[in-house]
Amino acid sequence: MTDVDLFEAEAEALESARRVLASGTGELAHYRGALEELVQNYGQLMRQSRRLISRSDRTERELNQLNSKLKQLSDELDYKARHDNLTGALNRGAVFDSARRILEQSSMSLVVLDIDFFKRINDEFGHPTGDAVIRELVNRLRKALGGEGLIGRVGGEEFSILLAGVPLDEAVALAETIRAAIAGERFACLPSRPVTSSFGVSWSAAQGNFEDAYARADEALYRAKRGGRNHVEREQ
Numbered sequence: 001m002t003d004v005d006l007f008e009a010e011a012e013a014l015e016s017a018r019r020v021l022a023s024g025t026g027e028l029a030h031y032r033g034a035l036e037e038l039v040q041n042y043g044q045l046m047r048q049s050r051r052l053i054s055r056s057d058r059t060e061r062e063l064n065q066l067n068s069k070l071k072q073l074s075d076e077l078d079y080k081a082r083h084d085n086l087t088g089a090l091n092r093g094a095v096f097d098s099a100r101r102i103l104e105q106s107s108m109s110l111v112v113l114d115i116d117f118f119k120r121i122n123d124e125f126g127h128p129t130g131d132a133v134i135r136e137l138v139n140r141l142r143k144a145l146g147g148e149g150l151i152g153r154v155g156g157e158e159f160s161i162l163l164a165g166v167p168l169d170e171a172v173a174l175a176e177t178i179r180a181a182i183a184g185e186r187f188a189c190l191p192s193r194p195v196t197s198s199f200g201v202s203w204s205a206a207q208g209n210f211e212d213a214y215a216r217a218d219e220a221l222y223r224a225k226r227g228g229r230n231h232v233e234r235e236q
């Protein structure tokens with residue numbers, strides 16, 4: 001960048017006015033000339049200042065707009081990093097983070113559920129129908145939970161529900177309600193056959209280990225699958 005003095009003309013006018021004052025000759029023409037030059041440069045200075053101020057206001061507005069756009073983009077990125085894009089449920093990483101955070105503060109029940117014979121749905125009706133079943137299932141979970149708990153997608157057709165401070169019996173009853181809500185009414189995207197899910201439920205005291213809670217719920221889910229599917233098992 002070149003080192004330009006923006007106020008060169010004004011500085012000269014000021015200097016010459018100073019000289020006239022200092023010379024003390026008292027000649028009117030001298031005073032008049034210096035004053036005219038000062039008036040002219042002062043006017044120009046004011047115009048330039050106004051232009052600069054309005055330009056800096058505009059730049060500030062543009063910067064503010066850019067800042068809020070950046071904040072919005074960073075929020076969107078943060079959301080995408082924590083959510084499954086098919087269903088909007090928490091993704092596996094976010095489920096584990098949230099569970100650990102909950103367990104630092106309180107006890108927690110964990111429900112894991114897995115759609116029964118999902119491979120057959122994909123094979124017989126195609127992958128897009130399989131995706132639609134997954135979306136509709138998550139919508140039914142949301143409806144059945146009515147805002148309670150945190151829903152996560154921990155695998156392709158496996159989901160989890162974190163229930164902070166909920167005792168095991170209550171979580172088992174809630175899982176049973178959800179099971180019935182899934183099996184009880186045909187899915188709009190798959191009207192020709194019922195969709196069912198199997199459930200495993202575990203409970204942890206505050207400060208408990210989530211991997212351990214997950215293994216216990218998963219083991220119960222496995223028993224529900226072996227026991228004929230479409231039912232709820234609790235940890236043993």
Ligand SMILES: Nc1nc2c(ncn2[C@@H]2O[C@H](COP(=O)(O)OP(=O)(O)OP(=O)(O)O)[C@@H](O)[C@H]2O)c(=O)[nH]1
Nearest residue numbers: 114115116117118119120122127128130131156157
């Ligand atoms: N449409 C769709 N299918 C998926 C997705 N993720 C995983 N899958 C499919 O889910 C199926 C899971 O099949 P399996 O693990 O054999 O389980 P299953 O058929 O549900 O049988 P059980 O769990 O024993 O009742 C596989 O065919 C995967 O390809 C997905 O995002 N969309």
